[in-house]
Amino acid sequence: MSEPLGAAVSLAPPPPDATSAGLPTAQRVLPLRRPGRLLATAVVLVLVAQFVHGLVSNPFYQWDRFAYWFLRPTLLDGLLITLEVTALSAVLGLLGGIVLALARLSRSPVLRAVSWTYVWALRSVPLIVVLIFLYNFSALYKTLSIGVPFGPAFLTFDESRLATDMAVAVVGLSLNEAAYAAEVVRGGILSVDQGQQEAAAALGLPRGHQFRRIVLPQALRSIVPAYVNQLIGLIKGTSLVFYVSLLDLFGAAQTMGSTYPGDIVPLLLVVTVWYLILTSLVSLVQFYVERHYARGATRSLPPTPFHRLRDGLRDLRERARREAAV
Template sequence: MSESPGTAVSLDASKTTTDSLSTPLELPDVDTAPQRSEPLAAQRVLPLRRPGRWIATAVVLVVVAQIVHGLITNSFYQWDRFAYWFFRPTILDGLGITLEVTALSAVLGLLGGIVIALGRLSRSPVLRAVSWTYVWALRSIPLIVVLIFLYNFSALYKTLSVGVPFGPAFFSFDESRLATDMVVAVIGLSLNEAAYAAEVVRGGILSVDQGQHEAAAALGLPKGYQFRKIVLPQALRSITPNYVNQLIGLIKSTSLVFYVSLFDLFGAAQTMGSTYPGDIVPLLLVVTVWYLILTSIVSVVQFYVERYYARGATRSLPPTPLQKLRAGLSDLRTRIRREAAV
């Protein structure tokens, strides 16, 4: 039987289609071998160029070098007289009085600030009003006015008595005998410091999450225990840096006690300056350096106190100054090596 031409064509087409599916597709010659890359350690990392930073650093170093050179070479500063006065007994006695006044005023001011802060947070309208008035008044009156007023307090009240209000007095005493120069200075600075410390403490207490107060109250803990064991430790993280800032200001404020006849560090230098007019500048430099030393010590103590209270609040503790120095030197060596490799 003969096949029709149309059928033959159809079979050939089907065969052609089947052959085309079974035959692999021919692709152009391409190198499919994996590209070999250099090891990561052998690759050179080019640092990002920051010319502006280097220019600013160079300008700052030049300015600092000029300032240091001027301080060293200028004969007006009289560095030989500075060395003579720095450890003189008069200066050291004044330094001791400064430290004593600062320590007493800081402790009393902080205790008074805590009491006033609790008064401002109290539910009693009388305590809130009195505490607010105290803070408002003491922050408005200059410290020198407070000191001079207390120094002349005996002229207003020659005797003080303790007894029943508007009634008989149990005993009385002469105010001028108790209000020595040291007492006047400590009381004046403490009253002023308590007003500022109260706001620092109040801000720290308010910074504690309200859920902490609610959780402590839900456990039925006494109010005093809540404050001492739960609220205050958390508030100290906020209180510490702010109060240390106040403490540094207190150290410098002690220079005003000279005006109530107490010869602190500044008063001793002022007295020696009036006796030796040619040494006024070196004496002022002595006072400046001692104040720098005192504030630097307080700043170091502040760092470690903040680091202590940061435990549990941050993932890692802030590095100490020695750790920062080591990390900085290591980073500097790495940069120098990269620059040399380029």
């Protein structure tokens, strides 16, 4: 009688008389040797070791001065300004991007044309040019007014009082961020299958309800990874606000470097480490947000970094055990 499908195959050693009776003996399956991969791993480890040794042993980095500057109040104040500018610009840029994306998808030719022109113009002009242009905006328009076009003005504002350094930085970054966020949001919305909207329309659901409850939750799976990349770029882009007289983290380091020219390298290392910390935290949040929206779309949720580390150590132990048994 044949064994049922899925029955386990025993690899136990044969009885003592199996060989003399001509029965086949069990064979141990050995992993395939890959010398190229081992050689590449060894080369990479050597290069990493040399890099770390250079960081630690090179006196030019002045790690004692790095430790002195890392938590200085001047740099921490600049870090707070960087966080404030990033948070405000990210929120305003995302809201503007949603409005622009909906305008691009609108049936109105005017809204589509204006949205396309805005995205085309802001993505074509460098961010530093936008910031410097806004910083000198008062030279073009000394006052801003709201009223009837070519008619009387109801409200008038003094542009020089409104255009503070913080306002110029936030407005410039938000305008630039909205252009890129618009394409991210539009791409996420278009990634949702058209049949989803048709099914919702067949059920008689209002268009706003279709967008909030059906289209947007599915679009977020595509929007979140792309927009987090934009957010990481925004964090690094805040270093340009130094050119509009706002002392963020990079601006504070530049100012201290002018006062203490011998500490330029340690100050740049401090800035580098803080940017690495900020972008790493954003990437961690991105992972868990993506994991949240992956529910129901994948058979199993992506493993967390802790799970990956645990599984990797377990695989190494099993591999070492197999190698020792050979």
